[in-house]
Amino acid sequence: MQVVEKTRHINATFNGHGIPLIKEAILKAYPNAQIIEDENDDELLEEWKTTDVAKEIKARKTPGRILSIYRERSGLTLVQLAEIVGTKYTNLSAMENNRRTIGLAMAKKLGKALNVDYTKFLE
Structure with missing residues (x-):
């Protein structure tokens, strides 16, 4: 499962029971978050090294x-x-x-x- 909130990406993997509770808690805390359940759906991800922030820090x-x-x-x-x-x-x-x-x-x-x-x- 991947959680996307605004432009910050958080990658998290959850296995087992209780996943619906985790989703509910995330959406309650971050109503605009997108939860992507397909692990192979990487088109929303951006390589850290190619981001403007990473280039500026470097x-x-x-x-x-x-x-x-x-x-x-x-x-x-x-x-x-x-x-x-x-x-x-x-x-x-x-x-x-x-x-x-x-x-x-x-x-x-x-x-x-x-x-x-x-x-x-x-x-």
């Missing part, structure tokens, strides 16, 4: 933005993180603003300093 998920988020989460300033990894804060600033790429060696240092998998900083 476009904003740059190595620099990820570095900035993890640094802020750790409560470190650019200067503090630069001292830990052994570089200048201007280099880190350029990396966070995507003006400078994050190389493998720097990604490993950043990963260790921020306690995160270093591959998150590589494109």
Whole structure:
């Protein structure tokens, strides 16, 4: 069974007795929902990777933005993180603003300093 509410799709599979009760509860909570019982009826589904939302998220998920988020989460300033990894804060600033790429060696240092998998900083 698939439940469609506005443009958000929820895939759920139910087996056994009680399915009519589940349908009733869904329709009571979401009156405009469509319940599709045929598992092979995929024309209403859209591949996540092809959606505009997924493309927008991927476009904003740059190595620099990820570095900035993890640094802020750790409560470190650019200067503090630069001292830990052994570089200048201007280099880190350029990396966070995507003006400078994050190389493998720097990604490993950043990963260790921020306690995160270093591959998150590589494109």
